[in-house]
Every structure is written in structure tokens, then in C-alpha cells.
Amino acid sequence: MLRITDVKAFTVQSNFEWGFIRIYAGDLYGTGETAGSPLAINNVIPYVRKLLIGEDALKRNRILEKLKYAFSYSGTTVYFIISAIDIALHDLIGKYLNIPVWRLIGGDRDEVRVYVDAHASKSMEIVDAALTEVFPDWIKQYGDKTRFETERMSTLTEPMVGRISTQQWNKDYTPENYAERAREIVNEGFTAVKFDLDIPTPYLKDYNSRSGQLSLKDIDYLTSIVKAVREAVGDEIDLMFDLHWKFNINTAAKICKALEPYRPRWIEDPTSAFSSLTLNMDEINLVTQKCCVPIATGENLFTYYQFKDLLKTGISIWTPDLTKAGGITEGVKISELASLFDIEISPHNIASPIGAMAAAHAMSVANTFGVLEWHAHDLPFWNDIVKPKRRIIDRGFIRLTDEPGLGIDLDMDAMKKIWSDFEI
Structure with a gap:
């Protein structure tokens, strides 16, 4: 028996908020990661601690089912926490x-191909x-070690909501900058890269418009970038392009048609129908029928049950985020389901090294x-916060070693140097 003796949680602000859960069994512990917010983690962890202490960590499925039942009234948010717990148990x-x-789960692939999410060029x-x-x-x-507009951010007088660091077109969003960025990444040994295309253009007057429409000039500009x-x-x-649920069906179809000559590996989340809040299978069907390039989605779906619903559509690439979809357990189930129907699985990943390794x-x-996403290429400390010290991603691959567990651990001393208020 591997009796659980304590459960702790902590969060840090990186390029995204990283939430960690650590499960102790005497002198041993396992660490997992969640995409959830600090508020969710801090509110739920006291209940999780009561439910888990005394349980046998080897009975992982029993623990997961216990948590699902206990939080059955909480909606899908609970899967953020369950994801971290599942990873920590593994x-x-x-x-x-x-x-x-x-090896514990029966894997036969000891290296995993990685692509760089290059954001919107320089931002x-x-x-x-x-x-x-x-x-x-x-x-x-x-x-200057990080690609971030520190001067602009230091003079911000009010928070800006949304991924794009400016709502107006600027020199970052030029074909030349996108091309330069792509060359840099390929020269590092990567064989796949993804860019954001839901960006301001010189012609787009209202970036925050909810109409989901683009003019032909706007589409031509995006095409010039690709x-x-x-x-x-x-x-x-391999080139991939993310539209972040921004456009309506007709605009998405026009974008896909315009990009077809440049053979993208996929277009990701082209319309709001792909959001978990508005998951609309009929509309997704229309999008896949109208679009002539592969469509990818799945980062906001939970468990293999929701991915099972995607089988009703023409989606050919699934992108689950294992720090919210249910951890390694659900990741394996989703991959098995994808395999049955010859659907590619290429996980979304905005996590720390813990979530990426999971x-x-x-x-x-x-x-x-x-191919697995890497959203932290520009973080100068991504490798520094774990031990043993090594390049986790080397020339476009994560190589899985024979180190036990995830093969890496958080370096608490290194984390305290970066986040002065960090504690566990």
C-alpha cells in the first residue's frame, strides 16, 4: 500500500498561470499540473486533501472516480484539478x-516530436x-532575454484583455517578421511551427468586432503572411495556424481556401463553434465541409466523452490539453479513441515542464x-526550474528517459529566485 499522507498546491505566474498539486506518501511525492486558476486550486484543495489522505495511491482509478463523484455538482472545472491529481499520481x-x-503505461515511443507555438511573430x-x-x-x-514588450507593459495604465498585446496593427504583424521568426525556429532544429493568424491587419478597423468577418483585403494580408x-x-x-475561435463560417472557409496553396498541416479553432462553451457539432460539420485543409480542435474539451462527440464531425486532428482534459489517464483514453478512427492527436500544451512531460x-x-505543442519557447527560465538540469526539448524532440516517474522534478530553489514570494 502506498498511503497518501498529504496534498499541497501552489501557483506561479509565468507566461500563463501554472498551477501545481503535489501528493505525498511519506517521504515520496508526485507532482502534477493544472491549467486552472489559483482561485480554483486554493478553493478546492482543502476538500481534495480530506478526500485523498489515507487512500492508497496505487488505486489510482478508485481515487479518480471518488473525486468525480465528490465534485459531480461542480461542472467541468473539477477536471482542471483532477488532471493535476492524475499526473501527480502517475x-x-x-x-x-x-x-x-x-513504461508504466506501456509506451513504446521514447521520443516525442515538438512544435513551437511562435505566437504572433515577435509578441x-x-x-x-x-x-x-x-x-x-x-x-x-x-x-531583453524574453520576447516581450517590457517598455510598453511598464507604462500600461489599465489592464488589456485578450491574447493580442495590442489591438492595432503594428510592425510585429508583418510577413517579414513572421518569416524571420520561422527561420529562427527551424534553424534550432524544429520541423514544425505554429503562428497566430487572428491578428490586427492594416485594414481591420475594429479588431474586437464580434461579427467574425474579414474583408478580402484582410484575408489577402493574412495570406501574404502564410x-x-x-x-x-x-x-x-509543417506549418500550423491558429484562429482562436475568431471568425464566422464563411470567413473561416475563405481563409482556409486562400491558405490551401501553402499546404498548412492544420488550421486550428476557426470559429466559435469550437469553443467548449459553444460546442456546436452541426456548425463544426459545416466548417469541415467548407474548409479544404485539415481542421484541428480540442484544447477546451474535457475527458474522452467530449472527444467522442467530435466523431460526428469531420475533424481530423484532436488537440486535447492534458492539464485540463483529465491528465495522463484521459490522455491515453483519448489517444486510443483517436487511433480507432485514424484521427491524429497533437496535444495543446501551454504548461510548465511538468505538464509538458506528462x-x-x-x-x-x-x-x-x-506533434506536441510548446508554448514557452521564449521563456528564459523554462529549463531552469526543473532538475536534473538538462535541455528538456532538444532540436525539436522531448526524449523520455528511464528516470522514474515523470523523469523531472521542480527545483524549488530555482523557483524561489524567479518568484520571490513563492512558497509551498
Whole structure:
């Protein structure tokens, strides 16, 4: 028996808010990560602690079902917490048995291909759980080492809501900058890169318009960006473009048609129908019928049950986020379902190294795995906050080792240097 003795949680503000849950069994512990906000974690963790202390960590499924029942009135938010607990249990059990998680779950892939999410060219968003831009203290430590508009942020007089760091077109959003950024990433050894295309253009007067429409001039401008990127990196590099639920069906179809000659690997979340808040299978069907390039979605879906509903559509690429969809357990189930229907699974990942490694371990068993997202390419401390010290992502791959559990652990001393108020 591996009796759980304590459960703790802590959060830090990185480019996104990272939430961690640590499960203790005597001197051993496992660490998991959630995409949930600090408020959700802090409110729920006292109840989780009461439910978990005394349980046998080896009976992972029993624990997960107990949590699902206990929080059955809480809606899907509980899966943010369950995701972290599931990852922490896998890490703990792997350490207890002295085997890596990828072997624990029967994986046969010891390296996982990674793509860089390059944002909107030069801009890296730093947002809290409400997608409101923030200016964390660590920015002052790293200065020019991170691609972030520190001068602009230091003079902000009011918070800006949304991913785009400015609501008006500027020189960041040019074909030349996108192409330069793509070349930089490919020169580092990556064979896949994704960019945001839900951006201001020189012709778009109201970026925040809810109409979901673009003029032909706007679409031509976005197409010029994609053309420049493709010409910069050649035909062997996979290119993906994210529309972040921004457009209506007709505009999404026009964008897809315009981009078809440049052979994107996928277009991601083109309309609001792909949001978990407005998941509309009929509209998704219309989008996939009208669009002539592969469509990807799934980062806001929970458990394999919601992905099962996607089988009714023409979606050919699933992008679950395992720090919210249910952790490694649900990641494996989703990948098995995808495999049955020959659907590519390429997880969304805006996590710390803990969440990224959890996704990599889960994908070790995925027959139809494509490529794993990395949203923290520009964070100067991403490798520094874990031990043992090594490059977690090297020339476009995460290599899974024989270290027990997730194979890495948070370096608390390093974290305290970055976040002065950090504590557990």
C-alpha cells in the first residue's frame, strides 16, 4: 500500500498561470499540473486533501472516480484539478516502482516530436487566468532575454484583455517578421511551427468586432503572411495556424481556401463553434465541409466523452490539453479513441515542464500521435526550474528517459529566485 499522507498546491505566474498539486506518501511525492486558476486550486484543495489522505495511491482509478463523484455538482472545472491529481499520481507511482511513466503505461515511443507555438511573430503574451495581460516581477530580472514588450507593459495604465498585446496593427504583424521568426525556429532544429493568424491587419478597423468577418483585403494580408513563412522555411516544414475561435463560417472557409496553396498541416479553432462553451457539432460539420485543409480542435474539451462527440464531425486532428482534459489517464483514453478512427492527436500544451512531460509520456502510447505543442519557447527560465538540469526539448524532440516517474522534478530553489514570494 502506498498511503497518501498529504496534498499541497501552489501557483506561479509565468507566461500563463501554472498551477501545481503535489501528493505525498511519506517521504515520496508526485507532482502534477493544472491549467486552472489559483482561485480554483486554493478553493478546492482543502476538500481534495480530506478526500485523498489515507487512500492508497496505487488505486489510482478508485481515487479518480471518488473525486468525480465528490465534485459531480461542480461542472467541468473539477477536471482542471483532477488532471493535476492524475499526473501527480502517475509521477508518485512511477517513483515508488522505480520506473518512468511511459513504461508504466506501456509506451513504446521514447521520443516525442515538438512544435513551437511562435505566437504572433515577435509578441509573447503574458496573461493571467482571465487572459488579462500582466507584468510579473520576473520580467525585470530577464529584460531583453524574453520576447516581450517590457517598455510598453511598464507604462500600461489599465489592464488589456485578450491574447493580442495590442489591438492595432503594428510592425510585429508583418510577413517579414513572421518569416524571420520561422527561420529562427527551424534553424534550432524544429520541423514544425505554429503562428497566430487572428491578428490586427492594416485594414481591420475594429479588431474586437464580434461579427467574425474579414474583408478580402484582410484575408489577402493574412495570406501574404502564410506565403512568406512557407517561402522562408521550404516545403519540408509543417506549418500550423491558429484562429482562436475568431471568425464566422464563411470567413473561416475563405481563409482556409486562400491558405490551401501553402499546404498548412492544420488550421486550428476557426470559429466559435469550437469553443467548449459553444460546442456546436452541426456548425463544426459545416466548417469541415467548407474548409479544404485539415481542421484541428480540442484544447477546451474535457475527458474522452467530449472527444467522442467530435466523431460526428469531420475533424481530423484532436488537440486535447492534458492539464485540463483529465491528465495522463484521459490522455491515453483519448489517444486510443483517436487511433480507432485514424484521427491524429497533437496535444495543446501551454504548461510548465511538468505538464509538458506528462503529455509526452501520455503520447508514448498514442498510435496516431502527430506533434506536441510548446508554448514557452521564449521563456528564459523554462529549463531552469526543473532538475536534473538538462535541455528538456532538444532540436525539436522531448526524449523520455528511464528516470522514474515523470523523469523531472521542480527545483524549488530555482523557483524561489524567479518568484520571490513563492512558497509551498
